[in-house]
Amino acid sequence: MAPGVTPVTVTSAASFPVTCPCKMAAPAAGPVLRIAAECGRSRARAGELRLPHGDVPLPVFMPVGTRGTAKGLTASQLAALGCRICLGNTFHLGTRPGAELVRRSGGLHGFMDWPHNLLTDSGGFQMVSLLELAEVSEEGVLFQPPHGGDRVLLSPERSMEIQNALGADIVMQLDDVVSSTTTGPRVEEAMARSIRWLDRCLAAHARPQQQLLFAIVQGGLDPALRRRCIRAMTRRAVPGFAIGGLSGGEDKAQFWRTVKLSAELLPRDKPRYLMGVGYATDLVVCVALGCDMFDCVFPTRTARFGSALVPWGSLQLKNRRFAKDFRPIDADCGCPACRRYSRAYLHALLRSNTAALHLLTLHNLAYQMKLMSSMRESILQRRFPEFVREFMGAMYGGRGGAPAWAREALESVGIALD
Numbered sequence: 001m002a003p004g005v006t007p008v009t010v011t012s013a014a015s016f017p018v019t020c021p022c023k024m025a026a027p028a029a030g031p032v033l034r035i036a037a038e039c040g041r042s043r044a045r046a047g048e049l050r051l052p053h054g055d056v057p058l059p060v061f062m063p064v065g066t067r068g069t070a071k072g073l074t075a076s077q078l079a080a081l082g083c084r085i086c087l088g089n090t091f092h093l094g095t096r097p098g099a100e101l102v103r104r105s106g107g108l109h110g111f112m113d114w115p116h117n118l119l120t121d122s123g124g125f126q127m128v129s130l131l132e133l134a135e136v137s138e139e140g141v142l143f144q145p146p147h148g149g150d151r152v153l154l155s156p157e158r159s160m161e162i163q164n165a166l167g168a169d170i171v172m173q174l175d176d177v178v179s180s181t182t183t184g185p186r187v188e189e190a191m192a193r194s195i196r197w198l199d200r201c202l203a204a205h206a207r208p209q210q211q212l213l214f215a216i217v218q219g220g221l222d223p224a225l226r227r228r229c230i231r232a233m234t235r236r237a238v239p240g241f242a243i244g245g246l247s248g249g250e251d252k253a254q255f256w257r258t259v260k261l262s263a264e265l266l267p268r269d270k271p272r273y274l275m276g277v278g279y280a281t282d283l284v285v286c287v288a289l290g291c292d293m294f295d296c297v298f299p300t301r302t303a304r305f306g307s308a309l310v311p312w313g314s315l316q317l318k319n320r321r322f323a324k325d326f327r328p329i330d331a332d333c334g335c336p337a338c339r340r341y342s343r344a345y346l347h348a349l350l351r352s353n354t355a356a357l358h359l360l361t362l363h364n365l366a367y368q369m370k371l372m373s374s375m376r377e378s379i380l381q382r383r384f385p386e387f388v389r390e391f392m393g394a395m396y397g398g399r400g401g402a403p404a405w406a407r408e409a410l411e412s413v414g415i416a417l418d
Contacts, residue, residue, distance in 0.1 A: 107167025
């Protein structure tokens with residue numbers, strides 16, 4: 001064996017029996033989800049997640065804070081934007097700086113000085129994002145850390161151990177993740193393994209009353225596999241469900257149909273978290289299809305490329321046409337960047353000063369927060385279909401109209417754009 005390699009015993013699936021759901025730890029007392037209003041036409045709904053660090057208005061977009069905050073921002077800046085829940089990354093925090101150090105800092109809340117709610121992913125997504133560094137077996141995923149060092153085995157039990165130490169309000173099961181464009185028997189294998197790993201996560205979860213464990217539905221783009229996975233997972237005593245394995249380059253028609261099927265089959269009284277979705281049009285459509293929670297690196301990553309999100313699309317502020325444009329990014333946005341700085345100023349800084357990237361990140365997350373808040377208000381006011389038509393008109397008016405996939409998706413739940 002090569003030096004520095006942790007020995008791993010590969011065990012068959014039979015060695016990990018499925019635990020009877022009736023013996024699994026009960027979720028935290030009281031309902032997690034309160035539904036305040038539902039759209040009379042589509043499947044959109046507004047409500048609150050009742051979590052240990054305060055209620056979270058739904059629908060919600062959750063910024064991704066891989067190592068303790070959104071890249072380029074402080075936790076207090078996130079809070080000032082109205083963010084009440086953000087993400088931490090189990091794999092990255094667990095390998096560097098390490099779960100024990102974070103635990104000794106008062107958990108991830110204390111480590112990043114964050115008084116609001118946190119969700120930690122399980123590390124499963126790194127099976128796709130770090131595919132060349134990972135080996136998957138029934139026991140878990142063996143990673144070569146991207147920053148060097150000994151190989152690390154992330155099993156369902158180890159994922160829960162790290163997440164228990166991090167102390168997030170919502171924790172995710174370790175799932176077997178494959179790319180959304182993968183076909184063949186690997187997709188069914190990953191789906192079935194995700195069910196078995198859910199049982200192991202439930203058995204290993206040490207703090208079920210303080211940390212809510214969500215299951216992650218897999219099955220690729222195959223409706224039959226999705227149905228099988230949902231039937232199995234909804235028999236388990238979990239307080240919420242995520243729809244995983246999408247938004248990875250698949251055809252948009254397949255994407256929305258898979259989201260719609262999954263949301264229809266998942267329980268009405270539990271939150272539905274669509275993982276990895278952050279484009280504005282996708283958010284609006286998927287709220288209409290019945291999803292409550294979303295996360296994505298898109299708004300922060302695109303800011304680092306000089307792109308500002310606006311209701312009519314985006315502004316590529318590196319373009320020379322903004323060099324003498326003294327208007328704010330968006331006159332209707334109240335974020336710090338729009339209140340104080342012009343497009344010309346940001347253009348001038350973009351190629352030489354990271355302050356511009358910081359300001360664009362603030363703006364893009366403010367845009368996402370405002371979009372979700374506007375959707376919520378429209379659902380509460382019983383005018384969500386009108387909101388959708390206004391959004392699509394602003395985003396696509398004069399450019400041939402909304403994309404066909406979005407039109408089809410919205411029409412499937414009773415919202416016509418014409």
